[in-house]
Amino acid sequence: xxxxxxxxxxxxxxxxxxxxxxxxxxxxxxxxxxxxxxxxxxxxxxxxxxxxxxxxxxxxxxxxxxxxxxxxxxxxxxxxxxxxxxxxxxxxxxxxxxxxxxxxxxxxxxxxxxxxx
Amino acid sequence: xxxxxxxxxxxxxxxxxxxxxxxxxxxxxxxxxxxxxxxxxxxxxxxxxxxxxxxxxxxxxxxxxxxxxxxxxxxxxxxxxxxxxxxxxxxxxxxxxxxxxxxxxxxxx
Numbered sequence: 001x002x003x004x005x006x007x008x009x010x011x012x013x014x015x016x017x018x019x020x021x022x023x024x025x026x027x028x029x030x031x032x033x034x035x036x037x038x039x040x041x042x043x044x045x046x047x048x049x050x051x052x053x054x055x056x057x058x059x060x061x062x063x064x065x066x067x068x069x070x071x072x073x074x075x076x077x078x079x080x081x082x083x084x085x086x087x088x089x090x091x092x093x094x095x096x097x098x099x100x101x102x103x104x105x106x107x108x109x110x111x112x113x114x115x116x117x
Numbered sequence: 118x119x120x121x122x123x124x125x126x127x128x129x130x131x132x133x134x135x136x137x138x139x140x141x142x143x144x145x146x147x148x149x150x151x152x153x154x155x156x157x158x159x160x161x162x163x164x165x166x167x168x169x170x171x172x173x174x175x176x177x178x179x180x181x182x183x184x185x186x187x188x189x190x191x192x193x194x195x196x197x198x199x200x201x202x203x204x205x206x207x208x209x210x211x212x213x214x215x216x217x218x219x220x221x222x223x224x225x226x
Contacts (some may be wrong), residue, residue: 047215102210103151103166110160
């Protein structure tokens, strides 16, 4: 059974780069599309982007100038970087395995990120 | 496009509730709709994908449908249980982007 585990620094200073990792177990990262989704405190879900091993990542238009996603098939890890963070980047970040490129079907438990000095 | 959901709904245990998700432009039938359940303090889980498909392990009390006349998708939960109390989000997509609905807070009491 596939399991996804997000990890990250917890606290990031404004203007710095946020780096998160999603470690996948029980499945090959090469076989699927993967996505990052976040949730600001008390708010709804926001799609950040998705990628698959053989394809260029697709990012949300509102974030594409600041985000980068990558896959490490040797470690079975999926990563997210968000540049120049501000308080509005505070929230819980989830990785998800997709069905095709449009539906999240397996979710990680999420990792909380706070942007503060 | 946007996906609009009712902000909140309330129903009693054992009853049936339907949560709607209306697409603002473009046909609801043109792209699949997914539904995610998020219990308080927990990560989302998928209860419906591709309009009406249930992931393995999801109760058959959950069903999804689309209605082209109202350009909306619906999640129906029958035989409500207190454990169904959660936020529910619909989600769809178009070329190279996803859209989430704002979420519906379902109270079961």
